[in-house]
Amino acid sequence: MTTEQTDDEYADLGATTEEAMEIAETSMDRVRSLVPDETLADRIRQKSVHATGDPEFQHLMRFTGEDDDEPVRAGARAVLDEQPIVTDITMVKAGITGRGHDCPVQKAIGNGTELAAETGMTRTAASVLELDSEGVYDGAIAVVGNAPTAALALADCIEDGTRPAAVVATPVGFVKAAESRTRLRETAATHGVPTITNVGRRGGSGLAAGLTNELVHVASDHKAGEIEL
Amino acid sequence: MTTEQTDDEYADLGATTEEAMEIAETSMDRVRSLVPDETLADRIRQKSVHATGDPEFQHLMRFTGEDDDEPVRAGARAVLDEQPIVTDITMVKAGITGRGHDCPVQKAIGNGTELAAETGMTRTAASVLELDSEGVYDGAIAVVGNAPTAALALADCIEDGTRPAAVVATPVGFVKAAESRTRLRETAATHGVPTITNVGRRGGSGLAAGLTNELVHVASDHKAGEIEL
Numbered sequence: 001m002t003t004e005q006t007d008d009e010y011a012d013l014g015a016t017t018e019e020a021m022e023i024a025e026t027s028m029d030r031v032r033s034l035v036p037d038e039t040l041a042d043r044i045r046q047k048s049v050h051a052t053g054d055p056e057f058q059h060l061m062r063f064t065g066e067d068d069d070e071p072v073r074a075g076a077r078a079v080l081d082e083q084p085i086v087t088d089i090t091m092v093k094a095g096i097t098g099r100g101h102d103c104p105v106q107k108a109i110g111n112g113t114e115l116a117a118e119t120g121m122t123r124t125a126a127s128v129l130e131l132d133s134e135g136v137y138d139g140a141i142a143v144v145g146n147a148p149t150a151a152l153a154l155a156d157c158i159e160d161g162t163r164p165a166a167v168v169a170t171p172v173g174f175v176k177a178a179e180s181r182t183r184l185r186e187t188a189a190t191h192g193v194p195t196i197t198n199v200g201r202r203g204g205s206g207l208a209a210g211l212t213n214e215l216v217h218v219a220s221d222h223k224a225g226e227i228e229l
Numbered sequence: 230m231t232t233e234q235t236d237d238e239y240a241d242l243g244a245t246t247e248e249a250m251e252i253a254e255t256s257m258d259r260v261r262s263l264v265p266d267e268t269l270a271d272r273i274r275q276k277s278v279h280a281t282g283d284p285e286f287q288h289l290m291r292f293t294g295e296d297d298d299e300p301v302r303a304g305a306r307a308v309l310d311e312q313p314i315v316t317d318i319t320m321v322k323a324g325i326t327g328r329g330h331d332c333p334v335q336k337a338i339g340n341g342t343e344l345a346a347e348t349g350m351t352r353t354a355a356s357v358l359e360l361d362s363e364g365v366y367d368g369a370i371a372v373v374g375n376a377p378t379a380a381l382a383l384a385d386c387i388e389d390g391t392r393p394a395a396v397v398a399t400p401v402g403f404v405k406a407a408e409s410r411t412r413l414r415e416t417a418a419t420h421g422v423p424t425i426t427n428v429g430r431r432g433g434s435g436l437a438a439g440l441t442n443e444l445v446h447v448a449s450d451h452k453a454g455e456i457e458l
Contacts, residue, residue: 054430
């Protein structure tokens with residue numbers, strides 16, 4: 001494998017035609033000129049810029065764990081272990097690459113319908129609690145791209161003993177989004193669950209999917225012998 | 230129907246539980262305190278802020294047509310006429326609400342595989358050209374959330390005579406994203422196709438889906454006799 005091909009693969013596992021690879025390469029080159037390229041966490045920072053189109057987004061990313069790289073290592077190891085990737089909503093699941101991994105990809109939404117109807121809680125929060133009661137989140141990569149209440153429910157689950165391998169959470173919006181990520185960071189840090197999140201109101205499904213795909217890319221690069229985990 | 234229920238419905242057609250409706254309502258209240266609430270175009274500006282979590286995004290939105298409201302009217306009318314909603318990628322399709330409309334929702338990606346392989350163009354661009362050759366885009370709501378090359382292909386189709394009812398295009402990124410939207414705006418304006426786009430590098434699938442869902446909301450409000458189109 002030449003360096004050029006490796007770079008192509010790194011840039012975007014979804015780019016399979018000549019034009020797409022060229023765009024993905026040029027794009028990541030521009031991102032790398034704007035974001036440091038030293039650590040595993042930097043790769044997540046780069047991806048956040050790539051996914052949002054905003055160079056400043058790198059400064060909004062937060063990492064909990066022994067060091068900033070730990071959630072990236074933990075997420076990539078979970079990919080290599082073929083652990084499930086569990087998203088909050090369909091849209092995030094649709095954004096997870098099908099290439100470069102053998103992890104089952106599952107969405108929470110659609111579960112817990114009765115719990116939502118009984119309690120009045122959001123469907124996504126109920127779906128997280130329902131999947132958690134089935135043990136789905138232990139050892140999994142838990143991804144929240146849309147619903148702050150799903151992030152809060154996930155924090156509850158961690159408090160109650162659930163241990164995802166890693167959490168990626170970037171719910172967006174004006175109500176509870178930033179607060180839900182703060183709570184998730186604090187709860188996860190207390191219980192030793194590594195997290196990748198952001199501060200502020202911004203975020204969303206595209207970002208969550210992009211960051212999760214970067215964990216897959218890191219795992220691929222490790223398999224190819226290019227990086228240590 | 231009370232005003233409160235109407236507001237609930239407006240805020241988020243996907244919010245079906247008590248907590249979700251409360252969050253959706255509070256969220257849109259905060260957005261309305263940050264964005265004007267006078268015109269149909271303002272509803273799209275509000276939705277852009279809601280979808281991105283960024284109050285400044287309202288200033289990045291652009292509208293082409295007789296006036297800023299025209300693409301919103303045209304899109305909502307197409308929803309009422311049950312015209313197809315055609316997205317570039319799966320993720321955008323996954324973000325389109327299933328409620329409040331009877332439009333078929335279709336994605337381009339997955340079509341045009343041979344064309345992409347033969348020419349080396351991106352899979353999304355090839356898929357747009359392929360669907361266009363089948364006449365899918367005439368009268369449809371054409372949505373591009375991810376791929377600049379899909380937006381460029383759509384501009385080519387419009388130049389060649391295709392007439393979508395309305396275009397929503399917010400591809401994101403550092404290569405061709407802003408340029409593709411500029412070209413789409415100019416080409417569509419020349420040929421009388423109304424468009425909703427943004428300027429700058431930012432955008433994405435969540436934004437495109439949110440703006441398209443707002444067209445559905447506008448159509449719902451018209452059906453409920455609350456607004457003129």
